[in-house]
Amino acid sequence: MASEIFLYWGSGSGPCWRVMLALEEKGLSGYGNKLISFDKTEHKSEEILKLNPRGQVPTFKHGNIVINESMAAIVYLEDTFKGQGTELIPSEPTKKALVLQRTMESNNLAEKTGKLLYYFFRNKDNIDEAVVSPLKADLKDEVLIWEGYLKELGGDSFIAGKDFTLADCCLFPAVAMLVRQGVDLDKSAPNLGKYYKTVKDRPSAQASWPPHFKESPNQDRFKDVM
Numbered sequence: 770m771a772s773e774i775f776l777y778w779g780s781g782s783g784p785c786w787r788v789m790l791a792l793e794e795k796g797l798s799g800y801g802n803k804l805i806s807f808d809k810t811e812h813k814s815e816e817i818l819k820l821n822p823r824g825q826v827p828t829f830k831h832g833n834i835v836i837n838e839s840m841a842a843i844v845y846l847e848d849t850f851k852g853q854g855t856e857l858i859p860s861e862p863t864k865k866a867l868v869l870q871r872t873m874e875s876n877n878l879a880e881k882t883g884k885l886l887y888y889f890f891r892n893k894d895n896i897d898e899a900v901v902s903p904l905k906a907d908l909k910d911e912v913l914i915w916e917g918y919l920k921e922l923g924g925d926s927f928i929a930g931k932d933f934t935l936a937d938c939c940l941f942p943a944v945a946m947l948v949r950q951g952v953d954l955d956k957s958a959p960n961l962g963k964y965y966k967t968v969k970d971r972p973s974a975q976a977s978w979p980p981h982f983k984e985s986p987n988q989d990r991f992k993d994v995m
């Protein structure tokens with residue numbers, strides 16, 4: 770039941786967004802939650818550290834059960850709330866294999882997006898093109914891999930086929946971060962651009978959209994990645 774669930778989360782955090790998408794898709798909206806401020810280092814508060822010694826979000830509780838790795842939490846949600854809401858992991862083996870493959874594989878896009886973004890955050894006005902260029906090239910190659918998967922699947926596909934799955938919960942936050950940071954997907958990766966629009970319109974994505982994405986305009990840090 771949603772009332773037994775509690776999530777500590779941060780706005781724009783991809784790992785948190787994965788869990789929030791899965792919660793909405795499983796019909797668990799209305800769960801208890803607390804939005805933490807990274808600026809005020811609330812993720813290192815005693816309240817969170819006693820549940821999660823790494824002092825990170827997501828920090829997730831279901832009753833007395835604590836799961837803090839986003840991947841583990843979403844697999845747990847699908848397994849615990851099977852038969853409710855969207856089926857995030859299909860039972861047919863070929864389909865299941867692809868969903869699990871793409872779910873774990875999406876970490877590549879999340880990592881490459883994160884590396885470039887954190888370089889910008891840490892170095893602000895002191896950007897070294899010799900460092901940034903290879904990070905951008907790596908990210909571009911990675912984006913094109915996902916564009917290729919969608920092209921191969923054909924129009925109107927999610928990332929592991931015709932249905933929304935766990936793989937979309939994991940991939941979508943990284944795709945949305947590309948757009949947030951100024952990548953013009955429609956121009957550079959049109960299948961991914963279409964995918965972004967399709968998932969963005971889902972009630973689960975709208976319900977969990979990062980508040981600060983709504984409150985401030987998109988940025989241009991990644992504008993020349995593609």
Ligand SMILES: N[C@@H](CCC(=O)N[C@@H](CS)C(=O)NCC(=O)O)C(=O)O
Pocket residue numbers: 779782783784785812823824825826827837838839840
């Ligand atoms: N492995 C974790 C990573 C979570 C993570 O990196 N969270 C970030 C926010 S996106 C965080 O809390 N960073 C603060 C810190 O590491 O001190 C997961 O996927 O759940």
